[in-house]
Amino acid sequence: MLTYTTYSEAGGVGKTTVGAALLEAHAAHGLDVLAIDMDQQNGSLTYLLDVDAPRDDSQADNIVRHLIDRPKGSIEDLVFETEHGFDLLPSHNMLENLEDLLNRAQRMADDLGEGDEFDPYDRLRQVLMDAGIPQEYDVIVIDPPATAGPHLYNAVSATRSLVIPVEPTGKGMQSVIGLEELVDGLEERLEAEIGVLSAVPNGVGRTTDQERYLEEVRERGYPAPVALRERSSLFEGCWDQQCTPAHYVETHRSRTRDHEMETLEKIDRLAGRIEEVGGL
Amino acid sequence: MKKGSGSDPFAEPEPESEPEPDTNENEAEEGKTDGETEETHRDEPEERDAKPSSNARPDEDEDAETESAELETTFDETASTDDSKATAAEQQSSEREAAVESEQNSSETETGAQTQSRSQNAIVDEPPQAGAADAGVPWVYVRDNVKQDREMVQFYLRDYVVDAEDEFVDAVSDELGTDVSKTDVREAAYEAAMYNVEDVVERLEAWGFESRD
Ligand SMILES: Nc1ncnc2c1ncn2[C@@H]1O[C@H](COP(=O)(O)OP(=O)(O)OP(=O)(O)O)[C@@H](O)[C@H]1O
Ligand SMILES: [Mg+2]
Numbered sequence: 001m002l003t004y005t006t007y008s009e010a011g012g013v014g015k016t017t018v019g020a021a022l023l024e025a026h027a028a029h030g031l032d033v034l035a036i037d038m039d040q041q042n043g044s045l046t047y048l049l050d051v052d053a054p055r056d057d058s059q060a061d062n063i064v065r066h067l068i069d070r071p072k073g074s075i076e077d078l079v080f081e082t083e084h085g086f087d088l089l090p091s092h093n094m095l096e097n098l099e100d101l102l103n104r105a106q107r108m109a110d111d112l113g114e115g116d117e118f119d120p121y122d123r124l125r126q127v128l129m130d131a132g133i134p135q136e137y138d139v140i141v142i143d144p145p146a147t148a149g150p151h152l153y154n155a156v157s158a159t160r161s162l163v164i165p166v167e168p169t170g171k172g173m174q175s176v177i178g179l180e181e182l183v184d185g186l187e188e189r190l191e192a193e194i195g196v197l198s199a200v201p202n203g204v205g206r207t208t209d210q211e212r213y214l215e216e217v218r219e220r221g222y223p224a225p226v227a228l229r230e231r232s233s234l235f236e237g238c239w240d241q242q243c244t245p246a247h248y249v250e251t252h253r254s255r256t257r258d259h260e261m262e263t264l265e266k267i268d269r270l271a272g273r274i275e276e277v278g279g280l
Numbered sequence: 281m282k283k284g285s286g287s288d289p290f291a292e293p294e295p296e297s298e299p300e301p302d303t304n305e306n307e308a309e310e311g312k313t314d315g316e317t318e319e320t321h322r323d324e325p326e327e328r329d330a331k332p333s334s335n336a337r338p339d340e341d342e343d344a345e346t347e348s349a350e351l352e353t354t355f356d357e358t359a360s361t362d363d364s365k366a367t368a369a370e371q372q373s374s375e376r377e378a379a380v381e382s383e384q385n386s387s388e389t390e391t392g393a394q395t396q397s398r399s400q401n402a403i404v405d406e407p408p409q410a411g412a413a414d415a416g417v418p419w420v421y422v423r424d425n426v427k428q429d430r431e432m433v434q435f436y437l438r439d440y441v442v443d444a445e446d447e448f449v450d451a452v453s454d455e456l457g458t459d460v461s462k463t464d465v466r467e468a469a470y471e472a473a474m475y476n477v478e479d480v481v482e483r484l485e486a487w488g489f490e491s492r493d
Contacts, residue, residue, distance in 0.1 A: 001288065001290060003288075003289055003290075056424055058422035058423060058424065058428075059422075065417070068417070070416065070417055093424055094417075094421075094422065097421050100421060101417065101421055104421070125289050125290070128290070129290055134290035157289070158289055159286075159289060160286030160287050160288070160289045161285050161286040162286075192286065192287055192289070193282055193286050193287040194282070194286045195282035195283070195284050195285045195286030195287075196282070196283055196284070197284065197285060221283045222283055223283065223284065277284050277285055278285050279285055
């Protein structure tokens, strides 16, 4: 089983965009794939995949109710089938209050004398496991919000592996240097071994820079099979049309463009490499 | 950290009796012990208990926490005169109760009964949404904004009351231990007044309303 969280220390580096592209590629490889959206923002994976979930119906069952042990139904009933060959457990506005809600659930568990069994950062893993979700999928990918907090910790605890889009700038490269420390911090907090499946320089401007960034990342010991070039037209198109990149090229491009096909091939290669490193 | 795949989060089916299925796995791989895991788990709730106001919300747990915190403070002041902590606390609490009761009795005879059986002859119903005492998620957590489910009504207030509102909200927030919006305080105040008709009558009399008989 392959599980990972798309993660980056900075926001807007392409977690959601690259995540959607990888999800599509895993599914195209014939794998059973589940995406989980832990980002409460409107511009999250749920939006990109155009899944019409009742995100602002506070009475409806949703992921958060399960995390705080107040479900209204089974988790399977929350899973949507996307048009892109994989499933999605969508985001919900209650995620905005996740921290408070987990604290409260912790207190309730304490009152019942079950406080030791309630780990607010390990809820998602528990919920998925209790529902038998891991048995139903080959791949689970979680899209977290940009900020550190219970969403990210639950995502990382449930996946224990990361795919890290890196901004191809001096600052982005600097963040690669800080990565080891950051992951160590997560490991300590979550008491689990965290692995980096791949770092992905994303949005590289010039071809000549590509190799340089890849070298830098590889020198630090992270798997980095590909760098993704700056492809605004393709990726903005995905956000506009609310779909994944291969789907976009297929349905919204009248002619194939070589550079876009090249990017799709790279994504496919990246997905394949991640599957390998992840032991599939 | 590992460069490559992390540990398998779903490695073992969850054993019924063991709360931490991964502990063994971690132990093997990282030499971590059960003790470590348990310690972290035990620390967290204690930490929260230690500072009840930081996450305070309008729920009963918090009320209880605040009350016992108050109790402790009053106890500290009177500790030197009492023999044991237990009796001091007991005495203190019964004194408090007595004080509350006599206050109520002196001001209004019905008030005591009102607090005892709120739902039976109260003017206002229990809130329709889940509260802190219910099994569900309390309304303040599930609403998306402070105006959700609320109807706007116009209030006509004189300046001296409007001027006092901010201070009132601050005082309530302080006591509650968490910031609360004016909208919430207003509704809570109005609801509270519905349980305290006599106070409202007193106000009106002070303004000059007179009984017809
Ligand atoms: N390789 C690329 N070339 C051009 N634009 C890109 C590329 N990758 C991502 N983008 C664009 O960058 C923007 C941010 O991407 P995305 O929302 O995926 O980032 P994120 O890390 O998920 O953000 P957040 O931290 O807010 O969740 C999007 O508009 C996306 O189209
Ligand atoms: Mg995102």
